[in-house]
Amino acid sequence: MLETNEDPTIAGEKKVFEAINNNDSVLLKVLLTENPQYVNILDENRMTPLQHAAYKGNKELVRTLLDQGADVKLCEHPHNYTSLHFGALSGNTDVCLLLLEAGAKSTELNTVGRTPSQMAAFVGHHNCVSIINNFIARKDVEHYTRPHGSDNTPPLPPFLLESFHKFIMQINVHPVKVVMNLHNFMGLQEHLKEIKKVLELMCEKEMHNGSDTNEVMSFKFHYLAYVVGEVDKVKQRQGQIDITETFAKKLLKPGKDDSLEFMDAFLKECIREFPYRDSTLFRQIVTTLSREDAPSALFVIDSLINGQKGFLDNVPHCNSCGEEKPAKKCSKCKVVQYCDRNCQRLHWTWHKKVCAKLCQETADADSVRAAKEVDIKELQNLLVNN
């Protein structure tokens, strides 16, 4: 064996990067426990172990490094790709979430002016776009559970922290789903006014946050505040009835050409009420919606928050709440899809009017398919007999 004169520090540092390269989180943990000073080192490309682990999309490596004190904000990469940029490029949502929870900033720009979520969108990792764009640190919500200014009562009652935090991190922004969440997350439906107020404060903060200004998040908070406000109006008018049903019925009512024109008008009104009309984001929305081939307002809002998904828009959605890849379909027509019985119930008022017609259409399609199958059989027979 050849003797090397390599500096033991350099050799030790190399081992750290090798362990990451080999996805060996057990060895990595041993190395860092013995040599904690190696956790925030740089390699010859000025990349940290955490940046490498994030780029590999390996949750265990990332968790090990963070547990051992890796600095999520340390970035000397020549093109200013942060750990979160690398996590976003890896496509692993768990890695992105770990980095965000450790304090990674989603507004950091690389040298070509792209945020981590924009890089994720660029390479088609739409789940990472959603995770990053909808992430809110718990401490940013906790802030509202303490008294504000001269007022001694906190804007957000502390017992709502858990529910409210979950509510604002939801990725599915379909208005029916938002209303369902208000009902499902404990305590929210009874405190609509407080929730609306906190969301308005958060909307304002995201818009005036210096270099951390986040227009998308500001819009999301405005959007949620608007829906909560509308639910509150219905509640004031009608009392403690099934608000979700009343709302879903109103929003899902089909207009001409079966388009959801009531929901579209509702969402456009929400956009019009966005208080920051000079923002780049507002002008972008208005430009998109005034195009001749303008998409629906729901599509615009969803793309804004969760990124444009291109061909993925062909994935099936629940006809009530917009959830992707729902588990069930209407047992009669077998055309429209739902998450569960509750989603079907919310849509039934409108669907029952077209279900029979759809049955007819699928029956026809079945007979066409049956006919085709016969043709294939005949062809096979033909092949056999030849």
Ligand SMILES: [Zn+2]
């Ligand atoms: Zn659903």
Ligand SMILES: [Zn+2]
């Ligand atoms: Zn049906």
